[in-house]
Amino acid sequence: MVTARITVNGKEASISPVAPHTTALDFLRERGLTGTKEGCAEGECGACSVLVARPGVNKPTDWVAVNACLVPVAALDGQEVVTSEGLATPGEPGTASTLHPVQEEMAVRGGSQCGYCTPGFICSMAAEYYRPGRCAHADSEGDAEHGPNGFDLHALSGNLCRCTGYRPIRDAAYAVGDPAEDDPLARRREQAPPAPVATEYTQDGRTFLRKDTLAETLRVLSERPDAVLVAGSTDWGVEVNIRSRRADCVVALDRLSELRELSVESDHIEIGAALTLTEIERRLDGEVPLLAELFPQFASRLIRNSATLGGNLGTGSPIGDSPPVLLALEASVVLAHADGEREVPLADYFTGYRQSVRRPGELIRAVRVPLPLSRVTAFHKIAKRRFDDISSVAVAFALDIEDGIVRKARIGLGGVAATPIRARAAEEALEGRPWSAETTEAAAALLQAEGTPMSDHRASAGYRSAMLGQSLLKLYAQTTEAVSS
Amino acid sequence: MTAEILGRGRARVEGPAKVTGAAKYAADLHPSGLAYGYLVLATVGRGTVTAVDAEAALASPGVLAVYSPFNPLKLYGGIVHSDQSFLGQNWLPLQDAEVRHHGQIVGLVVADTFEQARRGAALVRVVYDARPPVADFAAALPNAVSPGPINGEPDVLDLLAPGVPSIEAALAAAPVRAGGTYTQPPKNPVPLEPHATVAVWDQAGLTLHLGTQAAMPSALTVAAALGQDPARVRVLSEHVGGGFGGKLYTWAHPLLTAAAAQALGRPVKTVITHEQMFSVTGNRTPVHQTVELGASADGALQAVKHEAVSGLSTSGLIFEQAAHTTSRYLYKAPNIHVAQKVAMLDAPPSTWMRAPGEEPGSFALESAMDELAAKLNLDPVELRLRNYSTVVPGRGVPWSSKHLDECYRLGAARFGWNRRAQRPGSVREGDWLIGYGMASAAYPGNQFPYTMAKVRLRADGGAEVSSATADLGTGMRTVLSSVVAERLGLPGERVAAVLGDSVLPMNYGAFASAGTASTATAARAAASAAVAQLVQVAVQNAASPFHGLDPKDVVYAEGRLTGPGGLDAAFGELLTRIDVSGVEAQDGSAPPPDARNFAVHSFGAHFCEVRVHAWTSEVRLRRFTSVIDAGRIVNERTARSQIAGGLVFGIGQALFEGSVMEPASGRTANANLAEYLIPVNADVPVFDIQFLSHPDTNFNEFGARGIGELGTVGSAAAIANALFNATGRRVRDLPVTVDKLFG
Numbered sequence A: 001m002v003t004a005r006i007t008v009n010g011k012e013a014s015i016s017p018v019a020p021h022t023t024a025l026d027f028l029r030e031r032g033l034t035g036t037k038e039g040c041a042e043g044e045c046g047a048c049s050v051l052v053a054r055p056g057v058n059k060p061t062d063w064v065a066v067n068a069c070l071v072p073v074a075a076l077d078g079q080e081v082v083t084s085e086g087l088a089t090p091g092e093p094g095t096a097s098t099l100h101p102v103q104e105e106m107a108v109r110g111g112s113q114c115g116y117c118t119p120g121f122i123c124s125m126a127a128e129y130y131r132p133g134r135c136a137h138a139d140s141e142g143d144a145e146h147g148p149n150g151f152d153l154h155a156l157s158g159n160l161c162r163c164t165g166y167r168p169i170r171d172a173a174y175a176v177g178d179p180a181e182d183d184p185l186a187r188r189r190e191q192a193p194p195a196p197v198a199t200e201y202t203q204d205g206r207t208f209l210r211k212d213t214l215a216e217t218l219r220v221l222s223e224r225p226d227a228v229l230v231a232g233s234t235d236w237g238v239e240v241n242i243r244s245r246r247a248d249c250v251v252a253l254d255r256l257s258e259l260r261e262l263s264v265e266s267d268h269i270e271i272g273a274a275l276t277l278t279e280i281e282r283r284l285d286g287e288v289p290l291l292a293e294l295f296p297q298f299a300s301r302l303i304r305n306s307a308t309l310g311g312n313l314g315t316g317s318p319i320g321d322s323p324p325v326l327l328a329l330e331a332s333v334v335l336a337h338a339d340g341e342r343e344v345p346l347a348d349y350f351t352g353y354r355q356s357v358r359r360p361g362e363l364i365r366a367v368r369v370p371l372p373l374s375r376v377t378a379f380h381k382i383a384k385r386r387f388d389d390i391s392s393v394a395v396a397f398a399l400d401i402e403d404g405i406v407r408k409a410r411i412g413l414g415g416v417a418a419t420p421i422r423a424r425a426a427e428e429a430l431e432g433r434p435w436s437a438e439t440t441e442a443a444a445a446l447l448q449a450e451g452t453p454m455s456d457h458r459a460s461a462g463y464r465s466a467m468l469g470q471s472l473l474k475l476y477a478q479t480t481e482a483v484s485s
Numbered sequence B: 001m002t003a004e005i006l007g008r009g010r011a012r013v014e015g016p017a018k019v020t021g022a023a024k025y026a027a028d029l030h031p032s033g034l035a036y037g038y039l040v041l042a043t044v045g046r047g048t049v050t051a052v053d054a055e056a057a058l059a060s061p062g063v064l065a066v067y068s069p070f071n072p073l074k075l076y077g078g079i080v081h082s083d084q085s086f087l088g089q090n091w092l093p094l095q096d097a098e099v100r101h102h103g104q105i106v107g108l109v110v111a112d113t114f115e116q117a118r119r120g121a122a123l124v125r126v127v128y129d130a131r132p133p134v135a136d137f138a139a140a141l142p143n144a145v146s147p148g149p150i151n152g153e154p155d156v157l158d159l160l161a162p163g164v165p166s167i168e169a170a171l172a173a174a175p176v177r178a179g180g181t182y183t184q185p186p187k188n189p190v191p192l193e194p195h196a197t198v199a200v201w202d203q204a205g206l207t208l209h210l211g212t213q214a215a216m217p218s219a220l221t222v223a224a225a226l227g228q229d230p231a232r233v234r235v236l237s238e239h240v241g242g243g244f245g246g247k248l249y250t251w252a253h254p255l256l257t258a259a260a261a262q263a264l265g266r267p268v269k270t271v272i273t274h275e276q277m278f279s280v281t282g283n284r285t286p287v288h289q290t291v292e293l294g295a296s297a298d299g300a301l302q303a304v305k306h307e308a309v310s311g312l313s314t315s316g317l318i319f320e321q322a323a324h325t326t327s328r329y330l331y332k333a334p335n336i337h338v339a340q341k342v343a344m345l346d347a348p349p350s351t352w353m354r355a356p357g358e359e360p361g362s363f364a365l366e367s368a369m370d371e372l373a374a375k376l377n378l379d380p381v382e383l384r385l386r387n388y389s390t391v392v393p394g395r396g397v398p399w400s401s402k403h404l405d406e407c408y409r410l411g412a413a414r415f416g417w418n419r420r421a422q423r424p425g426s427v428r429e430g431d432w433l434i435g436y437g438m439a440s441a442a443y444p445g446n447q448f449p450y451t452m453a454k455v456r457l458r459a460d461g462g463a464e465v466s467s468a469t470a471d472l473g474t475g476m477r478t479v480l481s482s483v484v485a486e487r488l489g490l491p492g493e494r495v496a497a498v499l500g501d502s503v504l505p506m507n508y509g510a511f512a513s514a515g516t517a518s519t520a521t522a523a524r525a526a527a528s529a530a531v532a533q534l535v536q537v538a539v540q541n542a543a544s545p546f547h548g549l550d551p552k553d554v555v556y557a558e559g560r561l562t563g564p565g566g567l568d569a570a571f572g573e574l575l576t577r578i579d580v581s582g583v584e585a586q587d588g589s590a591p592p593p594d595a596r597n598f599a600v601h602s603f604g605a606h607f608c609e610v611r612v613h614a615w616t617s618e619v620r621l622r623r624f625t626s627v628i629d630a631g632r633i634v635n636e637r638t639a640r641s642q643i644a645g646g647l648v649f650g651i652g653q654a655l656f657e658g659s660v661m662e663p664a665s666g667r668t669a670n671a672n673l674a675e676y677l678i679p680v681n682a683d684v685p686v687f688d689i690q691f692l693s694h695p696d697t698n699f700n701e702f703g704a705r706g707i708g709e710l711g712t713v714g715s716a717a718a719i720a721n722a723l724f725n726a727t728g729r730r731v732r733d734l735p736v737t738v739d740k741l742f743g
């Protein structure tokens, strides 16, 4: 057994002898670092947020906030973690420590009441504090989602607070300045990120495996068809904590370089299945408008910092948010197996409730989005709450409209059937017809009849169906407004 | 200096500990030899446990014990009906085989690790003789019964003008009528910190680390249930991760945890999950209300009829008293009828939750007032001013201090209320419909009797104030430190506040917005008593330069004693010189004012702007203006946070929150943070919170009333009224989910 090691607040530690499914949160707390809190153990509250050093988008290393309650500590082998305790600079013995600028603002502006959510907010806020280029977006006014210091409020979308009413926290976030020259975490960004480490951590007969290459990973999968794949662990972590699922063998995909490439070719964009949604969002930087529209509505920044497209498709969930978008984009998935690779259109990928054409031993290596992109696109997610909420229904449109005629229409739906589906009848009702009120009304009626949404305490089936139609009417209204104005 | 300590400025004293993660909550404690408890909960809604098979659990690695109705831990039932009790339900766990509600505790597994305890709990097989529970609130309404008197008044209370035979007659005679039926689901306080207990026994007895709003009552309750001398039970709650009522009473799990720790001779920690919290700890009950208002054409109310039926768990104890706490006094009307019933439900215990009674009551009454204003085509603020009450209807007593009219006027001016369109659905910006709404807030000014505090002046020149209350994030430490610092003339940072320990001076705890009024007045009195004690020591101690003086000639100010002939010493120097480590004194809060002379309430007015998407009915809150009349504000910063936090509860009430109880099983279907939605950052609008400053010296010397719950009262109605103004749709069933607005 090779032991796994992790650096916490600058100190290296072995993770032995914890069980392989032990979360980073439990590991930290057992070691006495109880500043990191457990609120829900299911990624909803952010009380467990910690900073992790990851490959950067604009600098060699980014400090990224993640939910420690979801990630297995073994997955952090060789990695660097900073908690709320590690942000303050300790004073001489007997004197108070110096607060980190983020901590200082939170303390002074009343961002902490009962304080239970506070260390999590501190870490999420610190990650945004250190985001390269944050200050480049600064303007003295700010806007609805940004502070005058460029602080993106979405950075806090995965943190719940029941006491403060959030405003003092927002005030603190909008008051932080630039990191100082000699700030050790700011300087850490300039160095290379911790390299991925091959891990084989076994305890009590259960193993956490991380291989160096895709080929080795695929070999393991063909030998151990029972292995559970884990990328960001935002789904798997919930299974472990809430549904007490355990696996004899967990295989990590999140740092495999073959699954972490993003390339723009002449006729398609290929997105590695193990890139986090945040990485995709920042690296595409609006290049695929439909995806850009999706990301802010997908869970929270904390979740997006770990969640991957491979994981979102890998679960086969009918309410995943990426499938409707990827269906509308006519994306395909690249499936890798020890025997070779194949490409399957996403529309053919899902076969039933949480089922797909993926064979044992096969994994999703990448998602391909064909180019050119349709011009008129929209994503609409109906949820009860603005952020950090799962969909009641989701619909994505990608339309080519030329000379007032709909040349091509692709509509992806989530939450209306056992699998994500294409709204073929509505697509047909649009294609070849003029982009007019009459056409959209007819297509909206068909769209509304698509699938069989359910009623529950989130929304009635009638409302869900109605929303499908409404979203098309809204898109029509928006495009005509844009034309007439 | 004192001006800085009180009033606007001071930041929370324990802020640095909280932002660095140093602050310890119960679950953070890890005494050596710790074992872990995990609860086994009933999977039927009503019935009897007929057998428990613990064999597999006991054989599972690390499991130390499995307690169940057939292998119980002894608890003493006398506590159940004792008026000393802060027990949250009317039965004790594992003492009988009865299942009273879904998710009730039917077992406790203790093991070496949390993981082993949870695994063990999953292996316990419980066999039930199940019966159908009464869990459908709507179906139980016709069987609702009288709860007995409410606040010393009849549950059905008629205040009718002479010659008026009934409220119906008064309503029939009114030319304009409005109102309807208003409903809302059960709710959970959902503090972010899950309930946690660590029980440690030693020779001195039991030390229980417990996140609680009420350390001393918890200690008494636990002692009685465990059959211990109260002197042997100490409850510590240094930091509490929010309570909102849910951590006021003592639930069943700390009792079992303490008893298990005693039985096993090891410390035991039980942290309940968020899902368990919905059934093991208390909830706000569901409420069904009807309000009918009758007015003359000029808007003068002629009749107010408000009837409420609240759920009440068969496990007890608390139900929402919606009509008596609102329509009973809020408006002047010659005829008022309020009535309260309870519908018994086999549901998890019902308890106090932020603004109990007023939260649902104000939603119903203030929605109905808005409906009346619409019928009269009258401005809603004007309607309220026309019906302004200056004395409590039927009793004729005035308020100790009431400036609600100023709240309306200032709020309207700050908000720009005059831009409101009277016709609903008439303002649109792009795809968004815009609406304005307002509502009133009122919450009783409470002050507990017998609250004590101690102030100690130390030889190091610092001071310490202590009382057995808790700081749930309310800023109590900061308030106490500031109040004592002001009285002593010391900088705030020289006065430490010590709370969260049941052995400190008597205090019921932090609830009912009574903390400042009770504990701060006690602390101030104790500071004065400590100064008197200091002077006594100064004149009596032979080594003191003040020795032999008449105490009247020794003056304390700004941390120094002065006397005739230029005698002058800082108290720290003096104490050091006479070799006394400190002097201290206790004193208590003054008794609350005589209810025969005054009614006491805090007041407020909320104004809000909403936008509703024209295509999808999605709701966005844009801004809130709240003007608060709560007497003197001791610390504006923490006070503002309290109001903002209260408003967010109102937002939750209006748009998101509700437990979904499955009628057939009594199970709460959405018992987790993914499904029980509380507002997130992005749901929260801009708050403009203003405080009037009219010290209420009729209430206490300090002039301060409470504010912790005020933000929650009326804010949901303000939102619902704004939604009506935006869309023309009146939703009377909370929460207002999009589908109710659509179409």
Ligand SMILES: Cc1cc2nc3c(=O)[nH]c(=O)nc-3n(C[C@H](O)[C@H](O)[C@H](O)COP(=O)(O)OP(=O)(O)OC[C@H]3O[C@@H](n4cnc5c(N)ncnc54)[C@H](O)[C@@H]3O)c2cc1C
Binding pocket: A042, A043, A044, A228, A229, A230, A231, A232, A233, A234, A235, A236, A237, A238, A253, A273, A274, A297, A298, A299, A300, A303, A306, A307, A308, A309, A310, A311, A312, A313, A314, A315, A319, A320, A321, A322, A362, A363, A364, A365, A388, A389, A390, A391
């Ligand atoms: C609080 C919270 C909010 C959420 N909100 C949303 C939301 O708004 N919208 C939404 O769609 N989802 C949401 N999710 C679900 C989840 O975050 C997403 O499904 C995410 O994309 C999963 O990615 P992951 O890398 O974390 O998956 P993991 O948990 O690592 O893996 C999930 C599953 O996918 C499989 N898998 C992972 N990678 C691959 C691969 N490359 N090839 C084949 N199989 C693979 C694994 O075997 C595993 O079974 C939420 C989850 C949480 C906890």
Ligand code: FES
Binding pocket: A037, A038, A039, A040, A041, A042, A043, A044, A045, A046, A047, A048, A049, A067, A068, A069, A070
């Ligand atoms: S504990 Fe709530 S998100 Fe991790």
Ligand code: FES
Binding pocket: A111, A112, A113, A114, A115, A116, A117, A118, A160, A161, A162, A163, A164, B192, B241, B242, B473
């Ligand atoms: S301060 Fe209590 S939950 Fe945020």
